[in-house]
Amino acid sequence: MKRLCVVVDDREVEENPYKPEMWRIVRRYPLTSDVNFFQMRAVDVDDLLKMDYRPGQFIMGSVLGEGEAPFSISSTPSRPGLMEFCIRKVGTLTESLFGLKENQTIGLRGPYGNGFPIEKMEGKDIMIIAGGLGVASLRSLLLYVLDNRDKFGNLVYLHGARTPGEMLFREEFMQLKERDDLNCLLTVDKDDTGQWTEREGVVTNLFKELGPVDAKNTYVAVCGPPVMYKYVIQQLVGLNIPKHQILMTLERRMKCGVGKCGHCAIEYLYTCMDGPVFTYWDVLHMKEIIGKGVSDNVIA
């Protein structure tokens, strides 16, 4: 995205890192009863051309006068021109966002955060494990790997939701099951429709169907509700996946997104800049730093 700079005393200084650019809602529709899909295009063509991000990064989204919050980018940089988000209505800002119609504008600044280490992941087998709203950031990675399929080894996608109606992007993932270049396994805790054709049970049950895993050659990306991490990490450690190859997205409350306000700091680490993607190795050391400050559910 565009970075405005001015020259002060021969130094180039960023004019205002908190100034959002305006993006127009191209499409907006419900994914579930409380989550909406937003597809956005920059109002200013310069912002569109300069838009550059990596899977796993987030933006700060705002409705002027209402507030600002971080949202993961759900689209992939391999399909430029539009950015996509899935947003759950939980409070003041998200309620305002749900009140906007197509063609209205939202303020966006970013992209922020480290994102997934794509360069290190290239050439490796990839396992992506999403639960609930965790798919918001993992869809970006999944689409990126699918669009660059020749650069990666085997691809496994595991996705759990509470019920079929709560599975985000359900139709899109059902279509992926037709492809023979990935293993896409979908499960719900409980089928309340009687028409669900996929698995029933928690996401960790899907591990039984994985077959042999080349642990040393595999990168795993996990994002989901805190309780999911605990059980998924246990399985991954049981499979001997190296701790630095298990990637977890952490959510901490954050305000500025640029490492200034300290809201998201875990001692010397800023979730907004050093994260939100951390390795399991990092997270184990965070436990030493903050004890029970990060939920024991997140850290096995």
Ligand SMILES: Cc1cc2nc3c(=O)[nH]c(=O)nc-3n(C[C@H](O)[C@H](O)[C@H](O)COP(=O)(O)OP(=O)(O)OC[C@H]3O[C@@H](n4cnc5c(N)ncnc54)[C@H](O)[C@@H]3O)c2cc1C
């Ligand atoms: C890196 C990152 C990526 C994210 N990506 C997404 C995404 O893709 N989609 C998405 O829907 N959400 C995402 N979120 C979460 C989103 O930013 C929050 O839900 C945001 O607070 C919503 O703003 P709001 O004004 O609507 O709700 P808020 O008014 O902020 O309230 C949200 C919830 O948090 C509680 N809350 C409010 N203030 C505090 C506080 N100080 N301490 C503890 N709890 C509090 C409220 O009671 C409420 O339950 C992400 C968060 C992070 C950090």
